[in-house]
Amino acid sequence: MRYDQxxxxxxxxxxxxxxxxxxxxxxxxxxxxxxxxxxADHLDRYGTYRHTRAELDFGARVAWRNxxxxxxxxxWQSLRVIDRRNAVTPDDIHAGLCDHLRLATNHGRIRPVISxxxxxxxxxxxxLVWNSQLIRYAGYxxxxxxxxxxxxxxxxxxxxxRLGWRAPGGWFDILPLVIQTHGDKPQLYExxxxxxxxxxxxxxxxxRFAELGLRWYAVPAVSHMRLRIGGVxxxxxxxxxxxxxxxxxxxxxxxxxxxDLLPVVARLxxxxxxxxxxxxxxRALVETNVAxxxxxQAAGVRITDHHTESRRFLTHLAREEAQGRxxxxxxxxxxPPLSGGVTPVFHRYYDAAELSPNFHxxxxxxxxxxxxxxxxx
Ligand code: ARG
Numbered sequence: 001m002r003y004d005q006x007x008x009x010x011x012x013x014x015x016x017x018x019x020x021x022x023x024x025x026x027x028x029x030x031x032x033x034x035x036x037x038x039x040a041d042h043l044d045r046y047g048t049y050r051h052t053r054a055e056l057d058f059g060a061r062v063a064w065r066n067x068x069x070x071x072x073x074x075x076w077q078s079l080r081v082i083d084r085r086n087a088v089t090p091d092d093i094h095a096g097l098c099d100h101l102r103l104a105t106n107h108g109r110i111r112p113v114i115s116x117x118x119x120x121x122x123x124x125x126x127x128l129v130w131n132s133q134l135i136r137y138a139g140y141x142x143x144x145x146x147x148x149x150x151x152x153x154x155x156x157x158x159x160x161x162r163l164g165w166r167a168p169g170g171w172f173d174i175l176p177l178v179i180q181t182h183g184d185k186p187q188l189y190e191x192x193x194x195x196x197x198x199x200x201x202x203x204x205x206x207x208r209f210a211e212l213g214l215r216w217y218a219v220p221a222v223s224h225m226r227l228r229i230g231g232v233x234x235x236x237x238x239x240x241x242x243x244x245x246x247x248x249x250x251x252x253x254x255x256x257x258x259x260d261l262l263p264v265v266a267r268l269x270x271x272x273x274x275x276x277x278x279x280x281x282x283r284a285l286v287e288t289n290v291a292x293x294x295x296x297q298a299a300g301v302r303i304t305d306h307h308t309e310s311r312r313f314l315t316h317l318a319r320e321e322a323q324g325r326x327x328x329x330x331x332x333x334x335x336p337p338l339s340g341g342v343t344p345v346f347h348r349y350y351d352a353a354e355l356s357p358n359f360h361x362x363x364x365x366x367x368x369x370x371x372x373x374x375x376x377x
Protein backbone atom coordinates (compact mmCIF):
# COMPACT_ATOMS: atom_id res chain seq x y z
CA MET A 1 0.00 0.00 0.00
CA ARG A 2 1.42 3.38 -1.07
CA TYR A 3 -0.21 6.09 1.02
CA ASP A 4 1.43 8.90 -0.96
CA GLN A 5 -0.89 7.84 -3.82
CA UNK A 6 -4.51 8.87 -3.62
CA UNK A 7 -7.02 6.59 -1.91
CA UNK A 8 -10.65 7.27 -1.09
CA UNK A 9 -10.91 8.08 2.66
CA UNK A 10 -12.87 5.55 4.64
CA UNK A 11 -16.37 6.98 5.20
CA UNK A 12 -17.05 5.53 8.60
CA UNK A 13 -13.64 6.67 9.86
CA UNK A 14 -14.36 10.18 8.57
CA UNK A 15 -17.72 10.25 10.33
CA UNK A 16 -16.31 8.83 13.53
CA UNK A 17 -13.64 11.54 13.60
CA UNK A 18 -16.09 14.39 12.99
CA UNK A 19 -18.26 13.04 15.80
CA UNK A 20 -15.28 12.80 18.13
CA UNK A 21 -14.26 16.38 17.33
CA UNK A 22 -17.74 17.71 18.07
CA UNK A 23 -18.07 15.60 21.20
CA UNK A 24 -14.88 17.10 22.63
CA UNK A 25 -15.50 20.61 21.22
CA UNK A 26 -19.27 21.14 21.33
CA UNK A 27 -19.33 24.88 20.51
CA UNK A 28 -18.75 24.76 16.77
CA UNK A 29 -19.98 27.46 14.37
CA UNK A 30 -21.15 24.68 12.04
CA UNK A 31 -23.37 22.12 13.82
CA UNK A 32 -22.41 18.44 13.81
CA UNK A 33 -25.14 17.22 11.47
CA UNK A 34 -24.43 19.96 8.93
CA UNK A 35 -20.74 19.14 8.93
CA UNK A 36 -21.45 15.41 8.61
CA UNK A 37 -23.65 16.06 5.58
CA UNK A 38 -20.97 18.30 4.09
CA UNK A 39 -18.28 15.64 4.52
CA ALA A 40 -20.49 12.90 3.03
CA ASP A 41 -21.33 15.17 0.12
CA HIS A 42 -17.67 15.95 -0.57
CA LEU A 43 -16.80 12.28 -0.43
CA ASP A 44 -19.55 11.54 -2.99
CA ARG A 45 -18.57 14.34 -5.32
CA TYR A 46 -14.79 14.58 -5.09
CA GLY A 47 -13.81 11.31 -3.45
CA THR A 48 -12.25 13.18 -0.55
CA TYR A 49 -12.89 15.95 1.97
CA ARG A 50 -10.80 18.72 3.47
CA HIS A 51 -10.28 19.13 7.20
CA THR A 52 -11.05 22.55 8.62
CA ARG A 53 -8.27 24.28 10.49
CA ALA A 54 -9.88 23.34 13.82
CA GLU A 55 -10.28 19.70 12.77
CA LEU A 56 -6.64 19.54 11.70
CA ASP A 57 -5.45 20.95 15.04
CA PHE A 58 -7.61 18.56 16.98
CA GLY A 59 -6.78 15.56 14.77
CA ALA A 60 -3.02 16.05 15.10
CA ARG A 61 -3.25 16.50 18.87
CA VAL A 62 -5.37 13.40 19.31
CA ALA A 63 -2.96 11.43 17.10
CA TRP A 64 -0.32 12.28 19.69
CA ARG A 65 -2.71 11.42 22.55
CA ASN A 66 -3.23 8.01 20.93
CA UNK A 67 0.48 7.26 20.39
CA UNK A 68 0.86 4.23 22.60
CA UNK A 69 4.67 4.25 22.50
CA UNK A 70 5.05 7.83 23.75
CA UNK A 71 5.66 8.48 27.45
CA UNK A 72 5.49 12.28 26.97
CA UNK A 73 1.81 12.67 26.22
CA UNK A 74 0.83 14.81 29.22
CA UNK A 75 1.18 17.93 27.06
CA TRP A 76 -0.73 16.67 24.03
CA GLN A 77 -3.05 19.69 24.04
CA SER A 78 -0.15 22.12 23.70
CA LEU A 79 0.99 20.76 20.32
CA ARG A 80 1.44 23.56 17.79
CA VAL A 81 -0.02 22.56 14.46
CA ILE A 82 1.31 24.26 11.34
CA ASP A 83 -0.92 23.92 8.30
CA ARG A 84 1.36 23.40 5.29
CA ARG A 85 -1.21 21.85 2.99
CA ASN A 86 -0.54 24.54 0.39
CA ALA A 87 3.18 23.82 0.03
CA VAL A 88 3.72 22.15 -3.36
CA THR A 89 7.26 22.52 -4.72
CA PRO A 90 10.34 21.04 -3.06
CA ASP A 91 11.47 24.63 -2.33
CA ASP A 92 8.16 25.35 -0.53
CA ILE A 93 8.49 22.18 1.47
CA HIS A 94 12.09 22.87 2.38
CA ALA A 95 11.10 26.36 3.55
CA GLY A 96 8.30 24.83 5.64
CA LEU A 97 10.68 22.34 7.24
CA CYS A 98 13.16 25.12 8.06
CA ASP A 99 10.36 27.15 9.68
CA HIS A 100 9.40 24.06 11.65
CA LEU A 101 12.91 23.68 13.05
CA ARG A 102 13.12 27.39 13.89
CA LEU A 103 9.80 27.37 15.73
CA ALA A 104 10.46 24.05 17.48
CA THR A 105 14.02 24.87 18.58
CA ASN A 106 13.07 28.28 19.98
CA HIS A 107 16.69 28.94 21.10
CA GLY A 108 16.63 25.85 23.32
CA ARG A 109 13.18 26.25 24.87
CA ILE A 110 11.94 23.39 22.66
CA ARG A 111 8.25 23.46 21.73
CA PRO A 112 6.23 20.47 20.48
CA VAL A 113 5.35 21.22 16.84
CA ILE A 114 3.84 19.33 13.91
CA SER A 115 3.78 20.55 10.30
CA UNK A 116 1.04 18.96 8.24
CA UNK A 117 1.69 18.85 4.48
CA UNK A 118 -0.79 18.03 1.72
CA UNK A 119 -2.48 14.64 1.43
CA UNK A 120 -2.57 12.95 -1.99
CA UNK A 121 -5.34 13.95 -4.43
CA UNK A 122 -6.56 11.97 -7.44
CA UNK A 123 -4.26 14.17 -9.57
CA UNK A 124 -1.20 14.55 -7.39
CA UNK A 125 0.68 12.26 -5.05
CA UNK A 126 1.56 13.59 -1.59
CA UNK A 127 4.99 15.13 -0.95
CA LEU A 128 7.45 12.99 0.99
CA VAL A 129 10.59 13.37 3.04
CA TRP A 130 12.76 10.25 2.95
CA ASN A 131 14.68 11.01 6.18
CA SER A 132 13.43 9.32 9.35
CA GLN A 133 14.06 12.54 11.31
CA LEU A 134 14.69 16.07 10.05
CA ILE A 135 18.01 16.08 11.90
CA ARG A 136 20.19 12.98 11.99
CA TYR A 137 23.88 12.12 11.87
CA ALA A 138 25.39 10.25 8.93
CA GLY A 139 26.93 6.79 9.28
CA TYR A 140 29.87 5.42 7.27
CA UNK A 141 32.20 2.49 7.06
CA UNK A 142 35.92 3.28 6.91
CA UNK A 143 38.08 1.44 4.34
CA UNK A 144 39.00 -1.19 6.95
CA UNK A 145 35.33 -1.71 7.82
CA UNK A 146 35.29 0.29 11.09
CA UNK A 147 32.00 2.11 11.53
CA UNK A 148 32.02 5.91 11.81
CA UNK A 149 29.02 7.97 12.94
CA UNK A 150 25.49 6.68 13.50
CA UNK A 151 25.36 3.08 12.31
CA UNK A 152 21.59 3.23 11.98
CA UNK A 153 22.09 5.77 9.19
CA UNK A 154 24.62 3.97 6.96
CA UNK A 155 21.93 2.81 4.51
CA UNK A 156 20.34 6.24 4.27
CA UNK A 157 23.79 7.86 4.03
CA UNK A 158 24.54 5.62 1.00
CA UNK A 159 21.27 6.80 -0.55
CA UNK A 160 22.07 10.50 -0.20
CA UNK A 161 25.59 9.90 -1.53
CA ARG A 162 24.09 8.27 -4.63
CA LEU A 163 21.90 11.35 -4.95
CA GLY A 164 25.05 13.47 -5.02
CA TRP A 165 25.78 14.39 -1.38
CA ARG A 166 29.47 15.06 -0.68
CA ALA A 167 29.98 13.29 2.63
CA PRO A 168 32.39 14.90 5.11
CA GLY A 169 33.04 11.50 6.70
CA GLY A 170 32.90 12.66 10.33
CA TRP A 171 31.22 11.28 13.44
CA PHE A 172 28.43 13.87 13.64
CA ASP A 173 27.64 15.08 10.11
CA ILE A 174 24.10 16.40 9.70
CA LEU A 175 22.43 14.55 6.82
CA PRO A 176 20.73 16.56 4.06
CA LEU A 177 16.97 16.39 3.59
CA VAL A 178 15.60 14.26 0.76
CA ILE A 179 12.38 15.84 -0.51
CA GLN A 180 10.21 14.22 -3.16
CA THR A 181 7.17 15.74 -4.84
CA HIS A 182 4.71 14.52 -7.47
CA GLY A 183 6.31 12.92 -10.53
CA ASP A 184 9.78 14.20 -9.66
CA LYS A 185 12.94 12.52 -8.49
CA PRO A 186 14.03 13.10 -4.90
CA GLN A 187 15.89 16.37 -4.30
CA LEU A 188 18.65 17.05 -1.78
CA TYR A 189 18.52 20.05 0.55
CA GLU A 190 21.01 21.02 3.22
CA UNK A 191 19.56 22.30 6.49
CA UNK A 192 21.02 25.75 7.19
CA UNK A 193 23.64 25.31 9.91
CA UNK A 194 22.09 27.96 12.16
CA UNK A 195 18.85 25.95 12.36
CA UNK A 196 20.52 22.92 13.92
CA UNK A 197 21.01 23.40 17.64
CA UNK A 198 23.50 20.92 19.08
CA UNK A 199 24.84 20.23 22.55
CA UNK A 200 28.48 19.21 23.20
CA UNK A 201 28.53 16.52 25.89
CA UNK A 202 30.49 16.88 29.10
CA UNK A 203 30.27 15.29 32.54
CA UNK A 204 29.99 17.28 35.80
CA UNK A 205 32.48 15.02 37.66
CA UNK A 206 34.74 13.68 34.90
CA UNK A 207 36.29 16.57 32.94
CA ARG A 208 37.88 14.14 30.50
CA PHE A 209 34.43 13.06 29.28
CA ALA A 210 34.33 16.21 27.13
CA GLU A 211 37.50 15.05 25.36
CA LEU A 212 35.51 12.27 23.72
CA GLY A 213 34.07 15.01 21.48
CA LEU A 214 30.50 13.70 21.73
CA ARG A 215 27.46 15.78 20.93
CA TRP A 216 23.77 15.43 20.15
CA TYR A 217 21.14 17.58 18.47
CA ALA A 218 18.40 19.32 20.44
CA VAL A 219 15.26 18.54 18.43
CA PRO A 220 14.05 15.00 17.67
CA ALA A 221 11.67 15.57 14.70
CA VAL A 222 10.24 12.32 13.33
CA SER A 223 9.58 12.79 9.62
CA HIS A 224 8.72 9.38 8.13
CA MET A 225 5.47 8.58 9.94
CA ARG A 226 2.09 9.00 8.30
CA LEU A 227 -0.53 10.99 10.20
CA ARG A 228 -4.03 9.65 9.65
CA ILE A 229 -7.05 11.73 10.64
CA GLY A 230 -10.63 10.73 9.87
CA GLY A 231 -9.57 8.39 7.05
CA VAL A 232 -7.32 11.02 5.40
CA UNK A 233 -3.62 10.13 5.17
CA UNK A 234 -0.93 12.80 5.58
CA UNK A 235 2.30 11.00 4.64
CA UNK A 236 4.39 14.09 5.40
CA UNK A 237 3.65 15.44 8.86
CA UNK A 238 6.94 15.84 10.77
CA UNK A 239 6.49 16.26 14.53
CA UNK A 240 8.78 16.87 17.48
CA UNK A 241 8.86 17.10 21.22
CA UNK A 242 11.92 17.53 23.42
CA UNK A 243 14.26 14.72 24.35
CA UNK A 244 14.07 12.43 27.33
CA UNK A 245 17.74 11.90 28.28
CA UNK A 246 17.64 8.10 28.02
CA UNK A 247 16.81 8.25 24.30
CA UNK A 248 20.28 9.66 23.76
CA UNK A 249 22.22 8.26 26.73
CA UNK A 250 20.73 4.78 26.96
CA UNK A 251 20.04 4.10 23.27
CA UNK A 252 21.52 6.38 20.59
CA UNK A 253 25.01 6.58 22.07
CA UNK A 254 25.25 3.08 23.48
CA UNK A 255 23.27 0.58 21.40
CA UNK A 256 25.73 -1.73 19.61
CA UNK A 257 24.07 -0.86 16.28
CA UNK A 258 24.28 2.89 16.98
CA UNK A 259 27.37 4.60 18.49
CA ASP A 260 28.31 1.63 20.71
CA LEU A 261 30.11 3.81 23.25
CA LEU A 262 29.86 1.81 26.49
CA PRO A 263 33.36 0.30 26.15
CA VAL A 264 34.77 3.74 25.31
CA VAL A 265 33.14 5.38 28.34
CA ALA A 266 34.15 2.47 30.59
CA ARG A 267 37.78 2.90 29.56
CA LEU A 268 37.56 6.64 30.26
CA UNK A 269 36.15 5.92 33.73
CA UNK A 270 38.86 3.33 34.38
CA UNK A 271 36.38 0.51 34.96
CA UNK A 272 37.34 -3.16 35.00
CA UNK A 273 35.74 -4.58 31.86
CA UNK A 274 37.17 -8.09 32.18
CA UNK A 275 34.14 -9.49 33.94
CA UNK A 276 30.46 -8.71 33.44
CA UNK A 277 29.88 -8.91 37.17
CA UNK A 278 31.78 -5.67 37.81
CA UNK A 279 28.69 -4.06 36.19
CA UNK A 280 31.00 -1.85 34.13
CA UNK A 281 28.29 -1.56 31.49
CA UNK A 282 25.72 -0.33 34.00
CA ARG A 283 28.16 2.14 35.57
CA ALA A 284 29.24 3.51 32.19
CA LEU A 285 25.57 3.73 31.18
CA VAL A 286 24.57 5.77 34.22
CA GLU A 287 27.47 8.21 33.79
CA THR A 288 26.67 8.62 30.09
CA ASN A 289 23.11 9.56 31.05
CA VAL A 290 24.35 11.96 33.73
CA ALA A 291 26.48 13.61 31.03
CA UNK A 292 23.54 13.96 28.62
CA UNK A 293 21.21 15.58 31.17
CA UNK A 294 23.96 17.79 32.59
CA UNK A 295 25.08 19.00 29.17
CA UNK A 296 21.61 19.87 27.88
CA GLN A 297 20.82 21.71 31.11
CA ALA A 298 24.13 23.59 31.01
CA ALA A 299 23.42 24.59 27.40
CA GLY A 300 19.92 25.81 28.24
CA VAL A 301 18.31 23.18 26.02
CA ARG A 302 15.09 21.62 27.24
CA ILE A 303 15.34 17.95 28.17
CA THR A 304 13.63 15.69 30.68
CA ASP A 305 14.78 12.75 32.80
CA HIS A 306 13.03 9.39 32.92
CA HIS A 307 11.96 9.64 36.58
CA THR A 308 10.17 12.95 36.08
CA GLU A 309 8.65 11.82 32.80
CA SER A 310 7.39 8.54 34.30
CA ARG A 311 5.58 10.46 37.01
CA ARG A 312 4.11 12.83 34.45
CA PHE A 313 2.87 9.91 32.45
CA LEU A 314 0.96 8.61 35.47
CA THR A 315 -0.54 12.08 35.89
CA HIS A 316 -1.56 11.88 32.24
CA LEU A 317 -3.19 8.47 32.81
CA ALA A 318 -5.14 9.80 35.78
CA ARG A 319 -6.29 12.91 33.90
CA GLU A 320 -7.39 10.97 30.86
CA GLU A 321 -9.23 8.41 32.93
CA ALA A 322 -11.02 11.25 34.73
CA GLN A 323 -12.20 12.38 31.27
CA GLY A 324 -13.55 8.89 30.67
CA ARG A 325 -10.87 8.02 28.12
CA UNK A 326 -8.54 5.04 28.07
CA UNK A 327 -4.86 5.61 27.44
CA UNK A 328 -3.47 3.09 25.00
CA UNK A 329 0.12 2.32 25.92
CA UNK A 330 2.82 -0.17 24.98
CA UNK A 331 4.66 -1.27 28.13
CA UNK A 332 7.82 -2.21 26.22
CA UNK A 333 8.14 1.36 24.91
CA UNK A 334 6.83 3.26 27.93
CA UNK A 335 9.26 1.72 30.46
CA PRO A 336 12.56 3.63 30.16
CA PRO A 337 15.66 1.72 29.00
CA LEU A 338 17.49 2.69 32.19
CA SER A 339 16.34 1.87 35.74
CA GLY A 340 12.95 0.72 34.47
CA GLY A 341 12.00 -0.94 37.73
CA VAL A 342 12.64 2.16 39.83
CA THR A 343 10.17 4.20 37.77
CA PRO A 344 6.46 3.88 38.57
CA VAL A 345 5.48 3.11 34.94
CA PHE A 346 7.13 -0.32 35.30
CA HIS A 347 4.71 -1.61 37.92
CA ARG A 348 1.50 -1.79 35.96
CA TYR A 349 -0.05 -2.88 32.69
CA TYR A 350 -1.70 -0.79 30.01
CA ASP A 351 -4.53 -0.84 27.54
CA ALA A 352 -3.32 -2.01 24.11
CA ALA A 353 -6.09 -0.38 22.00
CA GLU A 354 -5.24 1.11 18.56
CA LEU A 355 -7.17 4.36 18.41
CA SER A 356 -7.62 6.81 15.56
CA PRO A 357 -6.34 9.45 14.68
CA ASN A 358 -2.82 8.11 14.94
CA PHE A 359 0.68 7.96 13.45
CA HIS A 360 1.76 4.98 11.37
CA UNK A 361 5.13 3.79 10.11
CA UNK A 362 4.73 2.22 6.66
CA UNK A 363 6.94 -0.40 5.06
CA UNK A 364 7.89 1.86 2.14
CA UNK A 365 8.65 4.81 4.43
CA UNK A 366 10.92 2.57 6.48
CA UNK A 367 12.66 1.41 3.28
CA UNK A 368 13.23 5.00 2.07
CA UNK A 369 14.70 5.90 5.46
CA UNK A 370 17.04 2.94 5.80
CA UNK A 371 18.40 2.95 2.29
CA UNK A 372 16.76 -0.23 1.01
CA UNK A 373 14.62 1.71 -1.47
CA UNK A 374 16.10 2.13 -4.96
CA UNK A 375 16.92 5.74 -5.83
CA UNK A 376 14.51 7.09 -8.44
CA UNK A 377 10.98 8.46 -8.69
N1 ARG B 1 14.05 8.15 20.07
C1 ARG B 1 14.27 9.08 18.99
C2 ARG B 1 15.69 9.60 19.04
O1 ARG B 1 16.42 9.27 19.92
C3 ARG B 1 13.30 10.24 19.02
C4 ARG B 1 11.82 9.88 19.08
C5 ARG B 1 10.95 11.04 19.55
N2 ARG B 1 11.35 11.48 20.87
C6 ARG B 1 10.83 12.52 21.52
N3 ARG B 1 11.33 12.84 22.70
N4 ARG B 1 9.81 13.23 21.04
O2 ARG B 1 16.12 10.39 18.23
